[in-house]
Amino acid sequence: MAFDFRGGKRERLSVSKVSKSSWTPMDDWRYKYASKSVQLPPEITEKVTLKALETGYRHIDSAKYYANEKECAVAMKKSGIDRSKIFFTTKVPASSMSYEKAKEAIEQSVAAADLGYIDLILLHAPYGGKEGRLGAWRALVEAQKAGHVRSIGVSNYGIHHLEELEEYINSGVGGQISVGQYEIHPWCAREDIVAWLKKRNVVVEAYSPLVQAQRMDEPVLQNLAKKHNKTGAQILIRWSLQKGYVPLPKSVTDSRIVENTQVFDFELSGEDMESLNTGIYAPVCWDPAKDVPL
Numbered sequence: 001m002a003f004d005f006r007g008g009k010r011e012r013l014s015v016s017k018v019s020k021s022s023w024t025p026m027d028d029w030r031y032k033y034a035s036k037s038v039q040l041p042p043e044i045t046e047k048v049t050l051k052a053l054e055t056g057y058r059h060i061d062s063a064k065y066y067a068n069e070k071e072c073a074v075a076m077k078k079s080g081i082d083r084s085k086i087f088f089t090t091k092v093p094a095s096s097m098s099y100e101k102a103k104e105a106i107e108q109s110v111a112a113a114d115l116g117y118i119d120l121i122l123l124h125a126p127y128g129g130k131e132g133r134l135g136a137w138r139a140l141v142e143a144q145k146a147g148h149v150r151s152i153g154v155s156n157y158g159i160h161h162l163e164e165l166e167e168y169i170n171s172g173v174g175g176q177i178s179v180g181q182y183e184i185h186p187w188c189a190r191e192d193i194v195a196w197l198k199k200r201n202v203v204v205e206a207y208s209p210l211v212q213a214q215r216m217d218e219p220v221l222q223n224l225a226k227k228h229n230k231t232g233a234q235i236l237i238r239w240s241l242q243k244g245y246v247p248l249p250k251s252v253t254d255s256r257i258v259e260n261t262q263v264f265d266f267e268l269s270g271e272d273m274e275s276l277n278t279g280i281y282a283p284v285c286w287d288p289a290k291d292v293p294l
């Protein structure tokens, strides 16, 4: 297919409640509120995912927490596209951050997707305390050895969590952090974490790359959109690509699903990129990388 980036798209569905001392109902509310999570019937996920696949997207970013792994996988199968050409990601929930719970969550995700294997499983967020985080990683490593998942990684890990994990990996448990997924856009650039990851050749995925559509009217974005005859969304995706990230734009709107792929016929100049260097740190989603201590 024409796209050389893995545009992600999917929708969150009914989000199950979680209860664990380290992941409180308030965290649950905060995440859902911050991410504007909506409850949609499963057929929306299937339909929207199918539209994305038909349009050329080849990366589906799901999560056990989104409760839509099965519907994403059904769309993948219905698309008729060879399994090996689609990259399917899911995540171990924040409420499952221990060896036993992560193992169970992974088994459930593998069964729900029923795709033979999962391309990438991430630890969704660094909750669970040290023992929980490291135990969950060990469960991922075992699942990889068993052939259930090809690559493993983390999401929302701060440098302190990453270093804790790196030490654990080097102590003999093994595994490799192949991907780090973070909220990244010009108003949340996370340059310190990106530098840490890039130094180790970890692929950086950028979630909420459109700032959840909250900054489309920013003059800097509007100016660039006008200059390049593109939309604000296309400028943001292009910024992400030129930074070397894998942007994960989400839309349930057919026209936007298409619009968000039309980013390969122009280039932002060095000056354009510099103008998007806002220096502002204003995440729109949750922020466990910063909020969760060791």
Ligand SMILES: NC(=O)c1ccc[n+]([C@@H]2O[C@H](COP(=O)([O-])OP(=O)(O)OC[C@H]3O[C@@H](n4cnc5c(N)ncnc54)[C@H](OP(=O)(O)O)[C@@H]3O)[C@@H](O)[C@H]2O)c1
Pocket: 008, 009, 010, 011, 012, 035, 061, 062, 124, 155, 156, 181, 182, 206, 207, 208, 209, 210, 211, 212, 213, 216, 231, 233, 234, 248, 249, 250, 251, 252, 253, 256, 257, 259, 260, 285
């Ligand atoms: N690892 C994590 O903790 C984490 C957290 C959050 C998100 N994610 C992943 O990242 C994906 C994207 O993040 P996100 O949904 O938070 O934010 P996003 O992709 O930045 O923004 C989605 C919003 O932008 C709108 N939109 C899409 N294309 C547009 C366009 N061309 N013009 C104007 N508005 C447009 C969408 O509206 P419509 O849908 O109505 O078109 C939706 O309201 C998620 O689906 C999820 O897979 C991961």
